[in-house]
Amino acid sequence: MQDKIVSLHAQQIIDCKCRPAVEVEIRTESGAIGLGAAPTGTSVGMYEAFVLRDGDPSSYKGLSVHTAVDKAVNIIGPALIGMNVFDQRAIDEKMIALDGTPDKHNLGGNTIYSASIAAFRAAAASRRIPLYNHIAGGDIRTVPVPCFNVINGGRYENFTQSFNEFLIVPHGTDSIDQAVEMAVTVFNHLGTVLTAYLGHKPQVASSYGYAAPSDDPALILSMMRRAIDECGYRGKISFALDCASSEMYDAATRTYLLKGERVTSSALIAYVRKLTETFDFVFIEDLLDENDWEGYSRAVRELPRTIILGDDLTVTSLPLLRRAHQEHAVDGFVLKPNQVGTITEAMDAYRFAADHGMIAVPSGRSGGVVDDVVMDFSVGLQVPFQKNGAPRSGERIEKLNFLMRANARSPGCRLYDIKPLLRF
Template structure:
């Protein structure tokens, strides 16, 4: 098939955290249109693709992206006009060559990725099919189990909860509709449990989950279990953690913050192992610092009741994934296409992981947009599970509706059965 790109236009929009983002629109000869905008994370690894912002403090505190908009229209656009929209690899490689830096610093990873999404969507539009069917090469048979970030860590008055995300994973059903209902019911019940525990309503945290009421992870998991049990879903909902430990790592002392104390890699691994003996975990993500490869190798060996996943460690880059596979550092990785900066590179990372028995877990970013392309990845690649955030706020709710719609429109589709992957 061939359908040539005729125009690339861009503008500044705002993401769900009201931070500027570059949005790109690609049009083709046949009249197909694709639109794309790169999300931005709150917890961002040092090895991720560069985000190009203006740095002018007088507008949006320096976060505006007018330079990125200009580069999309003046540099990338003219180079892509006339190219076949179906040749995603050639388009992405052309942009990588135009940029010429290892981390996309010249044109901006956010600029390149937004164009990459737009061309990907235009190709699907040219075929008049959903993008997830374009990715799958046909109909999909499964949709992923959504994972919900219900309690958020971070710095609070009087304490720091060093683990970033406490998640529930509603897996004990073959229905996506019921899976989502279970999570929403437990999330609402957890609000009551926390109110009773605190003596007042819990705060809404920055990622829209409940603010952690304690610096002790075990206390939080106990409250979450209480909510699950009260809803009658015992044995149907398991846990997951995103520790984001690079955020609390001190390179000088080589220690981590845990329950107001500094602990070593070995102590943190031992603590995580203890948690997994008391609670059922599907996965633990970013348990250690993004450069602590030796620690990950040990953790992956010793934590035998959960999957160990990399995010800041692997940043959706093929060379990092190859190293992780060869050293047995993790069982899988968090798939965030904007970390690497093009659709092609993200798909290459996925294909490597999939062919080497590693799990890929697509995830949105905290600074996302309503129509996040990561949902098409999740459904089109037919992965076991994905990260969704808390069931609160528009762009997160839309992700859940996306899964229910995709499932309803795909004959014979069902929720992915993750039981064979569970280690507990």
Template structure:
């Protein structure tokens, strides 16, 4: 089976930022589409996203140069080649020749990689998630992951600065994916009512579609979230999680973090989070520290035994950085975002390395999402225990939930993953 055409175009993500979409066709008539979303918070160690920098178009965010990378460089190298994901991913890596994919742009390479995966699945006549399971030598799909939902967002809101980026709920004890989704949507609606009561007006919708944090104190925000869960009658099935995104609040000169209106050290932030983990059932804490605070992460894993410490900006789905984290015992797991490293093959290699060493991999989309995100196929195909789904608002996030509901309905005897053994809370 040979590739007959590779076409690229500029489209938009769900935040109306340009992205690259690639369409691959084979001589057997099979088609694969791939589009590369990006995040609002992008770690410095992520693969390079090539944008035009022309302020006259989309404030400099257009991606015509990345489209040209596909048209002028990637397409000639792939057209006529046998359809083989790993071989062709490596061909693109070699063609680029840089450590961060800055020559061709990771958005050009990653979009093509997704299209290769999807074309391969189409040629095999199976859903992409089934193809992923087969590719990795895993058992047939029999579960869907427990979703987790971003309910309240931190950030800077006037005079208020909430340093933690995301406050999440996870319906980890729900009896089914149907119940998990329904109860989480209910909590989100009750939270709207509760915040309206507390602040005297409808809550602001934050940039990640959760509600803007009503307090600078993470403890107070968790208390409000716990009250919403209780009002919704879901306390028996819900736990919480945090994405701190602390690189956003880190002073690299003073080596301090923002917390409750003052600057604190790594040790102080770790101790504060340890206290939170003893007061609230926290399933995981993501990006507690800066993306280069390796010593701090090692300390956090040692001193916060009641929650899973996840690296996102620390690891950026990069196997070399994950290897260092393993050597230092710096994480219990990591967020799996394939666009951070730039190809599906490299992301799967990173996943395998972590799995072999007992680390959790938690797939997540990006803030600039897309409908039909390949991350969902990876979540189901790899059989991960839980994943991040964003706030239960906006089309592409609702589609992620519908994806899980659809798989659970269409795969015989499919159930929601049992994560009870993983939850330390």
């Protein structure tokens, strides 16, 4: 197929945390239009593609992206005009070559990725089909099980909860509508459980889940289990964790913060093993520091009741996924295309993982946008589950509506059956 790019426009918009982001619009000869905007994370791996910001303290405290917009219009635009919008690899490789750095430092990973999404969407628009059908190469048969970040860890006034995200996974159904209802019901009731424990309503955390009430992960998981049981969903909703342990790692002592104390990698793995023997975990993400390869290999061996995922360790990077496979460091990875900076590189990482028995879990970022292309990845690649965030803010609710719409518009489609993947 052939449809040439005829124009590229860009501007600054804001994400769900009111931080500036680059939005790129690409138009083709046939009149097709594609929009793309790169989300950004709060927990960011050191090997992720560079996010180009202006650094002007007088504008959004240095976070504005006017420089990135200028580079999209004046450098990327002229290079892409005339290219075939269906040749995604050629488009992405052209931008990578224009940048010329390993981490996309010159043009910005956010700039390149926004243009990459815009081209991808314009190609689907040119075919007049949803992007997820363009990715799937036809009709879809499943939509992924959404995983909900209901309690957020981090640094609070009187304590630090070392684990970043406590998640629920509603898998005991074949209906996406029922899975969403189950999760929303438990999330709302969890507020009541937390209120009873705290003596007041829980705070809303920065990622829109409930603020952690304690530095003890087991206590938090017990309250989550109580909410699940009281809603009648025992055995139908399980747990997941995103530890984001690089945030709590001290390189000088090679220790992690856990319940107010510094512990070794081995001690952290041993503690989490006890959690997995008490609670049923679908997956545990970023259990260790992004450079603790030996620790990850040990975790895979010593935590047989859950799937070990890399995020900061793997950053959707093909070379890092190859290493992870060779060293048996993870069972799968969190697919965040903006980490690597182009659609093509993200797809190459996915295909390598799929070919080598590794699970890919698409995820939005904390600084999300309403039309996050990661949803098209989730549905088009027909993955088992995805990370969705808390069912509270607009762009996260839209992700749930996206799944329900895609399912309703695809005859014979159902929720992915993840039971064969569960290890508990």
